[in-house]
Amino acid sequence: MGVRGLTSYIAQRAEIYLKPYELHSTALVIDGDNLACNLYKDVTGCYSAFGGDYDDFYRAVLQFFQVLDECSIRPYVLMDGGYEERKLQTVGKRLRGKISVIKKINPNASITLFPLHLKEVFVDAVKDCGVPIMRCVFEADDELAALARKLNCPVLSYDSDFYIHNVKYIPLITLTVKVLTKQVKQHSKPKDTQDLRRAQAKHMEKRTKANKILGGIQTPAPATVPAKPGKTYKYLDCCIYRVEHLCGRGTLSAEKLPLFAALLGNDYIARSAFRNFFSAGMGKAGRSKKLKQQQRRIRVTLQWLRGETAESALAKVLSRLKKSQRDSLVAQVNAAIEGYSNELCHAYDFFEDHYENAFPYFEPVSEEEQSDEEDPLGLDDDSSDADGAEEEGEQQEENENKPAPGENEAKSNSEEDEEEPEGGPELEVEDKTLLFPQWFLDKLYPGHLSRFFVDLLHLRKYINNPQIEHFPHHDSNELALPILNYVFALLHNVEGSKTEPRVNGEGVVLPIEYTYLTRAVRVTNVRYHKMPIEKPLAYTFVPSAPDARHLRAVFESKVPHAKTEQLFAQLERLPEDLRLYFLAIVYWLHRSEHCDLLHLHALLLCLVVLRTIDVTIPAEREVKSFHRRFGKILKQERAVRDKEAAEGIKRGVKPSLLDLPVPERMAHVPKSDCYLVQERLLPHFHMQEIFKKKFDLYSTTVLHAFAEFQAVVYQLNGLNSLLDHPLPSPRMNQLYCGAFLYNLYDLLRNRPDVRYHVEHYLLSDSQLMFDFYCYLFDWCADFIPSWKQTEVDQAALKVQQKKRFKKERQAARKAAAASASTETADPNADMLRAPVEDPEPEDDFFDLNNKFCALKVA
Numbered sequence: 001m002g003v004r005g006l007t008s009y010i011a012q013r014a015e016i017y018l019k020p021y022e023l024h025s026t027a028l029v030i031d032g033d034n035l036a037c038n039l040y041k042d043v044t045g046c047y048s049a050f051g052g053d054y055d056d057f058y059r060a061v062l063q064f065f066q067v068l069d070e071c072s073i074r075p076y077v078l079m080d081g082g083y084e085e086r087k088l089q090t091v092g093k094r095l096r097g098k099i100s101v102i103k104k105i106n107p108n109a110s111i112t113l114f115p116l117h118l119k120e121v122f123v124d125a126v127k128d129c130g131v132p133i134m135r136c137v138f139e140a141d142d143e144l145a146a147l148a149r150k151l152n153c154p155v156l157s158y159d160s161d162f163y164i165h166n167v168k169y170i171p172l173i174t175l176t177v178k179v180l181t182k183q184v185k186q187h188s189k190p191k192d193t194q195d196l197r198r199a200q201a202k203h204m205e206k207r208t209k210a211n212k213i214l215g216g217i218q219t220p221a222p223a224t225v226p227a228k229p230g231k232t233y234k235y236l237d238c239c240i241y242r243v244e245h246l247c248g249r250g251t252l253s254a255e256k257l258p259l260f261a262a263l264l265g266n267d268y269i270a271r272s273a274f275r276n277f278f279s280a281g282m283g284k285a286g287r288s289k290k291l292k293q294q295q296r297r298i299r300v301t302l303q304w305l306r307g308e309t310a311e312s313a314l315a316k317v318l319s320r321l322k323k324s325q326r327d328s329l330v331a332q333v334n335a336a337i338e339g340y341s342n343e344l345c346h347a348y349d350f351f352e353d354h355y356e357n358a359f360p361y362f363e364p365v366s367e368e369e370q371s372d373e374e375d376p377l378g379l380d381d382d383s384s385d386a387d388g389a390e391e392e393g394e395q396q397e398e399n400e401n402k403p404a405p406g407e408n409e410a411k412s413n414s415e416e417d418e419e420e421p422e423g424g425p426e427l428e429v430e431d432k433t434l435l436f437p438q439w440f441l442d443k444l445y446p447g448h449l450s451r452f453f454v455d456l457l458h459l460r461k462y463i464n465n466p467q468i469e470h471f472p473h474h475d476s477n478e479l480a481l482p483i484l485n486y487v488f489a490l491l492h493n494v495e496g497s498k499t500e501p502r503v504n505g506e507g508v509v510l511p512i513e514y515t516y517l518t519r520a521v522r523v524t525n526v527r528y529h530k531m532p533i534e535k536p537l538a539y540t541f542v543p544s545a546p547d548a549r550h551l552r553a554v555f556e557s558k559v560p561h562a563k564t565e566q567l568f569a570q571l572e573r574l575p576e577d578l579r580l581y582f583l584a585i586v587y588w589l590h591r592s593e594h595c596d597l598l599h600l601h602a603l604l605l606c607l608v609v610l611r612t613i614d615v616t617i618p619a620e621r622e623v624k625s626f627h628r629r630f631g632k633i634l635k636q637e638r639a640v641r642d643k644e645a646a647e648g649i650k651r652g653v654k655p656s657l658l659d660l661p662v663p664e665r666m667a668h669v670p671k672s673d674c675y676l677v678q679e680r681l682l683p684h685f686h687m688q689e690i691f692k693k694k695f696d697l698y699s700t701t702v703l704h705a706f707a708e709f710q711a712v713v714y715q716l717n718g719l720n721s722l723l724d725h726p727l728p729s730p731r732m733n734q735l736y737c738g739a740f741l742y743n744l745y746d747l748l749r750n751r752p753d754v755r756y757h758v759e760h761y762l763l764s765d766s767q768l769m770f771d772f773y774c775y776l777f778d779w780c781a782d783f784i785p786s787w788k789q790t791e792v793d794q795a796a797l798k799v800q801q802k803k804r805f806k807k808e809r810q811a812a813r814k815a816a817a818a819s820a821s822t823e824t825a826d827p828n829a830d831m832l833r834a835p836v837e838d839p840e841p842e843d844d845f846f847d848l849n850n851k852f853c854a855l856k857v858a
């Protein structure tokens with residue numbers, strides 16, 4: 001949700017509110033959505049304008065958790081679920097903002113746009129690291145706080161909500177992802193009782209202004225012998241925050257924190273609602289021209305709450321609100337209090353049941369932490385130091401009026417409950433999981449289902465976040481709507497608990513439908529569509545044992561020309577991890593108006609390269625770093641192959657591999673092939689330099705077809721997950737790289753013979769890779785629609801003829817110039833010179849007005 005302006009306020013006063021902390025040998029609860037967005041932003045940068053570089057992002061996630069493991073940190077990752085209904089207004093506003101950004105996209109801009117498969121790739125990487133992960137039903141904030149309190153460990157996130165939660169909080173911006181080593185000292189201060197130095201505080205403030213979270217993950221270097229004898233430990237440098245640091249001695253109690261957060265404004269109540277309260281109650285306090293309005297509001301609110309009780313403060317605020325807003329504020333404060341004291345934790349039970357030795361670190365509350373509650377920092381120190389902070393750091397241009405990085409995945413608070421007076425019985429926390437059937441939770445908790453399943457089942461809504469696409473066209477997800485409609489029909493036609501249609505007051509049966517929120521065509525706006533269930537399902541849906549024929553039914557009804565029986569029979573010829581991906585390719589080729597065979601060639605090349613090279617040799621995307629690391633190997637291997645070529649020795653496939661099917665040969669691709677092929681292709685992984693000068697050459701029409709393909713893969717994988725994975729889910733980090741795909745398409749668009757160019761230029765150093773590329777294209781050729789095949793052949797023929805004529809004319813001019821230079825300066829030489837034949841001879845001219853023209857002798 002985010003408390004507006006509080007992140008900036010804490011960053012400007014880091015010496016007061018934050019303390020240095022050595023993170024090691026402990027449990028750590030991680031906000032998965034927040035970490036994923038911030039990692040992607042730091043890793044990809046401007047390349048997000050091409051639809052998503054999942055390969056780089058996947059490696060960054062692996063490196064991050066490897067660093068945590070090096071410091072003996074046990075992470076627990078929680079992912080957000082669906083949206084709550086009270087959040088939908090905020091979701092609509094943010095959707096319009098994202099549409100506006102994408103409409104004016106510039107590849108050189110610093111704005112990061114999160115691709116469609118971001119969270120799925122993150123979940124795959126976390127599972128590959130063996131880290132416990134769980135997807136919550138709704139927002140994960142309360143679950144994060146409850147799990148952290150149970151384990152008495154910190155929460156890692158970059159969300160200002162945790163500044164008012166009763167947990168130990170490590171802002172992600174303070175974490176240095178570099179392993180440090182220190183000797184154990186017998187008489188040392190506790191690791192979080194030292195004060196933050198002024199230089200460290202200024203450094204954090206600068207990073208907050210730049211909105212830069214992770215400056216670069218540095219993997220641990222090889223272990224070295226310590227200079228001095230003694231026991232050592234490895235740790236990560238960061239800062240930690242406790243809510244006692246904000247409260248102060250007897251000035252701001254924990255009961256006032258929810259009201260404090262509401263007064264600053266959040267996603268559920270607008271800041272303008274408190275305009276009357278601030279102008280009448282505290283209008284004359286703290287008029288500093290050097291402070292922004294929100295920063296003044298925070299300081300004034302803290303000072304005002306110092307002399308009020310929780311009840312009197314709430315009564316005074318309500319007296320200045322409109323009657324229609326009072327109930328909302330009271331319910332919101334009560335919900336925040338529930339989250340503050342919530343001990344119901346589904347994540348703890350899930351991790352304990354599904355992971356062996358799930359909680360190796362379980363720390364009791366230490367004496368230092370108890371003393372912090374008894375002797376917290378005084379607010380008077382804040383007031384005295386604030387003036388100095390105003391002179392130096394209050395002019396920052398922090399994004400106070402927009403959500404923190406990662407909050408594009410909207411946050412929401414707990415459900416509303418009835419208010420009870422202070423001193424009465426504890427507030428009963430509503431268990432939101434009771435809104436969903438158990439079979440659904442069993443599929444959701446492990447992360448098998450995406451978050452949109454919660455919206456479809458609970459709200460009957462689907463919020464379509466647009467990708468990088470061409471705005472005059474319909475949204476890219478419209479191509480995959482039949483698959484989404486089928487998923488919705490399955491969710492509401494479960495065997496034994498089918499959803500019954502409603503009947504209105506006039507006796508008319510209302511259809512079972514959901515609302516589809518997406519962008520409008522050409523304009524920056526959101527449109528709403530009602531999508532009813534079109535027809536009954538062909539097969540029953542039993543969640544415990546789903547029928548895999550539902551996947552086939554989508555193709556039979558929505559892609560009738562794809563020869564469904566032959567298609568599913570031919571899937572056996574493909575590797576298991578590619579079958580669902582190629583089903584998406586066939587669906588996309590038949591239903592998309594904007595894709596052609598060049599898009600298909602680019603997808604297949606990208607697949608072959610990522611799936612083969614990145615798993616065979618160390619992944620390196622920088623050209624200089626690649627040559628620095630592997631320059632000697634490249635030079636030696638190139639010399640060997642040049643010598644073989646000079647001797648007439650042709651390299652081919654080893655005889656021992658000829659008996660294997662082509663897909664199985666890919667496990668035997670030599671490293672030398674990978675190094676040489678990667679050297680040729682490495683420049684194509686980066687944005688073209690021409691875009692830095694003429695970014696109008698950047699084509700969203702090319703990207704629109706790739707965006708449609710991503711949407712098809714996303715929805716088809718969702719259906720596959722709901723059916724308990726009859727086919728393995730595609731690993732997008734081994735299949736899709738947006739910048740590489742765009743450059744490949746741009747490279748191949750003017751090639752008359754794409755296969756010839758791939759064989760002799762792109763994959764000329766690896767016969768095995770080229771054979772696999774041809775094998776995949778020939779598999780797809782049986783299912784390519786005839787209208788696409790003919791159109792591409794005609795275009796290639798025109799290009800080929802034009803190039804042939806051009807070469808013939810150039811050859812004729814060169815021959816004429818060469819003969820002119822060798823002849824003597826004879827005045828009659830032109831008469832003796834043989835005429836140059838025109839490559840395109842003109843037809844003989846017949847003059848109809850001359851009766852002797854027909855007697856002309858050729």
